[in-house]
Amino acid sequence: MLTKRIIPCLDIRDGRTVKGVNFENIRDAGDPVELGALYAREGADELVFLDITATIEKRKTLRELVNRIAHHINIPFTVGGGISSVEDVSVLLQNGADKISVNTSAYKRPLLVKELAREFGSQCVVLAIDTRQEADGEWYVYLNGGRTPTGRKTTEWAKEAVDLGAGEILLTSMNHDGTKSGFALDITKKLSVSLPVPIIASGGGGTMEHFSAVFQDGHADAALAASIFHFKEIAIPELKGYLQKQKIPVRI
Amino acid sequence: MSIVIVKYNAGNIQSVLYALDRIGIQAVVTDDHEQILSADKVIFPGVGEASTAMKYLEERNLDKLIRDLRQPVLGICLGMQLMCRYSEENDTACLGIFEEEVKKFTPSESQVAGGIKVPQIGWNTIYDLRTDLFKGLGDQSYCYFVHGYYAALGEHTIATTDYVQPYSSGLHRGNFYGVQFHPEKSAAAGERILTNFCQVIDK
Numbered sequence: 333m334l335t336k337r338i339i340p341c342l343d344i345r346d347g348r349t350v351k352g353v354n355f356e357n358i359r360d361a362g363d364p365v366e367l368g369a370l371y372a373r374e375g376a377d378e379l380v381f382l383d384i385t386a387t388i389e390k391r392k393t394l395r396e397l398v399n400r401i402a403h404h405i406n407i408p409f410t411v412g413g414g415i416s417s418v419e420d421v422s423v424l425l426q427n428g429a430d431k432i433s434v435n436t437s438a439y440k441r442p443l444l445v446k447e448l449a450r451e452f453g454s455q456c457v458v459l460a461i462d463t464r465q466e467a468d469g470e471w472y473v474y475l476n477g478g479r480t481p482t483g484r485k486t487t488e489w490a491k492e493a494v495d496l497g498a499g500e501i502l503l504t505s506m507n508h509d510g511t512k513s514g515f516a517l518d519i520t521k522k523l524s525v526s527l528p529v530p531i532i533a534s535g536g537g538g539t540m541e542h543f544s545a546v547f548q549d550g551h552a553d554a555a556l557a558a559s560i561f562h563f564k565e566i567a568i569p570e571l572k573g574y575l576q577k578q579k580i581p582v583r584i
Numbered sequence: 585m586s587i588v589i590v591k592y593n594a595g596n597i598q599s600v601l602y603a604l605d606r607i608g609i610q611a612v613v614t615d616d617h618e619q620i621l622s623a624d625k626v627i628f629p630g631v632g633e634a635s636t637a638m639k640y641l642e643e644r645n646l647d648k649l650i651r652d653l654r655q656p657v658l659g660i661c662l663g664m665q666l667m668c669r670y671s672e673e674n675d676t677a678c679l680g681i682f683e684e685e686v687k688k689f690t691p692s693e694s695q696v697a698g699g700i701k702v703p704q705i706g707w708n709t710i711y712d713l714r715t716d717l718f719k720g721l722g723d724q725s726y727c728y729f730v731h732g733y734y735a736a737l738g739e740h741t742i743a744t745t746d747y748v749q750p751y752s753s754g755l756h757r758g759n760f761y762g763v764q765f766h767p768e769k770s771a772a773a774g775e776r777i778l779t780n781f782c783q784v785i786d787k
Contacts, residue, residue, distance in 0.1 A: 333709065334708045335706060335708065335726070336706075337706050402599065402602045404606070406603065406606060406770075406771050406772070406774065407770075408769045430596075430599065453632055453633070455631065499703070499705070500705065524699070528702065529701060530705050551699060553705075553706070
């Protein structure tokens, strides 16, 4: 049976992990390769490496880091942050990335999604959406790491991007991100049941119950989190054991 | 032991090279006919679309070359599908090494309502494992899959996976082996399979 995926996300700046991490059993927790390899050993199903400075500073690729990750990590990984052209993606894939994620650049020029899908296949094109629920109850798309509102409904943009060839959606709820109060179940479910591609839910995971809820009630195909893994508030083996007890299919 | 990875217009070729490097196995990526013919083992990887890949192989006479290889050959993902007789993906005649046909996943309405999506992306189990390719692996080992088309079950099936319906996640005929999943991304299980292909399989 196809399993639900648990995906740690590593934020990267200048080739180093950004958020403080708290691990005794690796030499250098600031090294994305070492931290990623630890997560892979613990049973992470995939990894996401996000260059959080890229969109603002227009810094291009993490070519060298991606190459090093690809040499050391034996599970699939996605690279995102500041990717805006077929050429950017070509370099990252040639250096061993399995998938890339696009966000602001794809919103500004939706044909990018089509070009990437045609050139490399939908399976490696992840559309990242930062979304916020406004006072009217609707979920809207935000750009530039959540700083720029677009006024466009998340459901509309997600559908357009999938029609253009996006193979997965990485949906981050700004209302929930960092709160540890649980994932955004309603918008996750809305996208998951209406779109033919997997939905990766992100933002708000704080307890193991939150993960079972996003799979069972939110119909997510995968769940992504960062600091709860980095700070060992939740260990991946424990989380997967818990999910298995809840009858959620996971790889153990 | 010389191991060659066939270079063609499909993605993920570097990933296979890196995966072999992680387990201490040297390989060369090439489309040179002589180098492929003289290798001890040949890996035929790939992520992409069937008809453009076949066209590319035919233009370089790699289709005939691969079909006539005598040493152990391992097709991965699209590579395995191209080793079948025919693919529904853009109505493509393939290499015909395996009799099995490649079809598009077509989930029923109730399966779609139950959350089955196409392509399949993620970790699924392989079972009913046969041949030394899977030596040392437990039945129901998890491997990483990304695909929208599948090879049906048939006489050459050596591994089975359930998605929409049971299908061939591994095929074998003579010196030819194929796996639908990505051993290069399948953690320890995948490393075991690559090691078996490179070091255990001898014909």
